[in-house]
Amino acid sequence: MMRARIRAGDPAAFRELFGxxxxxxxxxxxxxxxxxxxxxxxxxxxxxxxxxxxxxLDPEGDGLAPWLFGIATNVLRNTSRAARRHRAALSRLPAGAEVPDFADEIAGRADDAARIGAAHAALARLGDTDREIIMLCVWAGLDYASTAEALGIPVGTVRSRLSRARTRLRELSATLQEESR
Structure with a gap:
């Protein structure tokens, strides 16, 4: 009776079999x-x-344990074979090939993300022109003349605003760090 129920796909019979x-x-x-x-x-x-x-599943027979143990034996063979193949594949890798530890890199990226977030927060408190000058001179690496050309302002204005913006940015960064503690 149990075999017939399992063959028919009866979930209750299968739960019973599992139990x-x-x-x-x-x-x-x-x-x-x-x-x-x-x-x-x-x-x-x-x-x-x-x-x-x-x-x-043969509808005739006594007990289901032999059938399950036969399946389990095949599963064990297959998993063992897969493990052997995996070990063999690993052994074919060049000697000394180590997987690098990415933990430091990931931690560095998280720190970078935090610093960039703090810099954006401080930059957001600057005026538009000061922010643009910081971004072009410091982040993009443009020289004074290129920044002046990009913004359409004199080179002397870029120098003075950059100096003022750096000072203001240091003050804002210190304030933001204190607020975050």
Whole structure:
């Protein structure tokens, strides 16, 4: 009766099957792999395959444990084969090829993002012309003459406004840092 229900795709029957046999399959997988996490994967794959192959289940027979253990054995073979292939692929990599640690780079990017955010906040408090001069001279790296040409103002004006804007920016940055604490 249970076999017929499983073959028919009855979810309640499959839940019952899982409840009765999952622990036994798990213990078998732990013994075979020596790894609890891998054993959990084997159990999941075993019952997934059992669901997929339910139509092939012989309607006659006693108990379902042999059928499940057969599926589990095949899953263990496949996972073992995949692990061997993975190790073989890794062994073909050039010697000394190390994966760099990106933690410092990511932390640096986060710091950069915070600094850029603080700079934008301080720049937002400057006047339009001062902000444009800072962005062109400091961020874009234009010289005084190029900045003057870009903004259509005299070079002397660029110099004086840049000096004033830098002073104001330092004051704003200090104020913003104090506010953020």
């Amino acid at each position: 009765e046999h999952a622990q036994a399959i798990y213990r078998h997988a732990v013994r075979a792999t020596g790894d609890w996490s891998a054993a959990e994967d084997v159990v999941s794959l075993t019952f997934l395959e059992a669901w997929r192959l339910r139509g092939r």
